[in-house]
Amino acid sequence: MLWLVGILVSLAGNAVFYFALGWAASEYGGSIAGLVLSAITLPRVLLLLVGGAVSDRVSARRVLISGDAAMLVFSLGLAVAAYYLGTPPLLLIATGVAVGVVDAFYLPASGSMPRRLVVKAQLPRALSLRQAGGQVINMGGGPLGGVLVGLAGFAGAAVVDAVTFAFTLVVLMVVRPRHDLPSAPRTAILKEAADGLRVAFSHAVLRPSLWLTGAAAGFLLPVLSLLVPLLARQEEWGAGAAGLVIGAQGVGMVAITLVVVKNGPLGRPGLLSASAIVLAGVGVLVLGLSASVTGAIVGGLIIGVGNGIFSAHIAPLVLASAPETHLSRIQAVLVLVQSLALLFMNSVLGTLVDLTGATAVVVICAVMLVGVGLWGLASGPLRNDRTGLASH
Structure with a gap:
């Protein structure tokens, strides 16, 4: 529980700081704002596999301690620099690079920690509790960041971080981790990083799980962040309606994660994950074909339920299925798959909207999600896996 509190406090600080960073960058226009975001994403993507290998080699806890210590010093230095210099573009870009580099090492280590702290049977509850807390923090991070930036500026946000x-x-x-896990034989660090990819995509359960995760990142997440606002503008629903659709998704997702926190996994994790992608696809279809705001909100709620079931079961399945010698490396591959899919599909879907309109692109995403979910259901190893159900 103490670990969870620490993670949620860290997520709250990050939510506030990312808002402050984006707000400061937006002062210089879209090009600089995009460059600052790319400065975070690019080093993160390039170094993720190395970060996972380092974590498996020297221990996740040491990597996390080093990352927090480095960011503590950096944030204090950034606050001083921003107080005296303001927020010139070069400072914001350098900040993005620093955050991205640390994230590349921190995220795989942090993702592997629940497996090191709790037994496999408790992973669904532990991860769902973290997810529910993270959803609440994400919903409140933007408004809190806005208030803080208004009161204390970028330097104040850096101090809070x-x-x-x-x-x-x-x-x-x-x-301290409760479970001693074996270490893999040491080789060259790049070879260890590549071995994470080999293990991930040669494992009968991990491979389809990662493809499902990539599909969710590529065809589901952009619906919420990119396509809902564009659809609302196209249909002249207004910003308030877009907020209600996204809020309904959040309600559905949090409700499911709380059920899993209370009762544990709802069934076979692979079967439910693939089925949830199909359900989310149905919700996206309802959203795309809705002629009214009410219908769009219903679609958002269905998306949230599907997304909640998927997230609550795929994350513990991946973590529990990973070999104990490769926990952080598998988490690195998981984050990498999500990041690359999201980066690529945001650009592709945004371009398609300009060519065909938002409705057609939303329907395309729905069809792809249903198809990928059905493909997942056809995978015997994924569908029949009973990880985490031994106590049932």
Whole structure:
């Protein structure tokens, strides 16, 4: 529980800081804002596999402690620099690079920690609790960031972020993994990083799980962040309606994760994950074909239920199926698959909207999600896997 508190505090600090960073960058126009976001994403993607290999080699806890300590010092230095210099583009880009580099090492280590802290049977509850808390924080992070930036500026947001890093650092000093896991034989670090890819895509359960995750990142996440606002503008529903659709998705997702927190997994994780992608696809179809805001909200709620079932079962399935010697590397591959799919499909779908309109693109996403979900159901190893159900 202490680990969860530390993670949620860290997520809250990041949500506030990312808003402040984006807001500061937007002052210089879209090109600079996009460059700052790319400065975060590019080093993260390039270094993720190395970050996972380092975490498996030297221990996830040490990587997390080093990352929090580095970001604590960096955030304090950034606050001083912003106080005296303001927020010139070069400072914002350098900040993005620093965040991206640390994330490349931090995210695989953080993703593997629940497996090191709880037994496999408790993973669905533990990850769902973290997910529910993260959803609440994401919903409140933007407004809180806006208030903070208005009161204390970018420098103030950096100080708040430093405080959250300090808190998480203290938590990591206290929390120690309960389960001793074996280490893989050491080779060259790049060879170890590549071995994470080999293991991930040669494993009978991990391989379809990763493809499902990539499909969700490529065809589901952009619906919420990119296509809902574009659809609302096309249909002249207004910003408020777009917010209600996204809010309905959040309600459905949080409701499912809380059910899993209370009762544990709802059934075979692979079967439910693939079925949930189909359900989310149906919700996207309802959204795309809706002639009214009410119908779109219903679609958003269905999407949230499907997304909630998927997230609550695919994450513990991947973590529990990963070999104990490759926990962080498999998490690195998972984040990499999501990041690459999201980066690529945001650009593709945005271009398609300009060519065909938002409705057609939303329907295309729905068809793809249903198709990928049905493909997942056809995978015997994924469909029949009973990881986490031994106690049932």
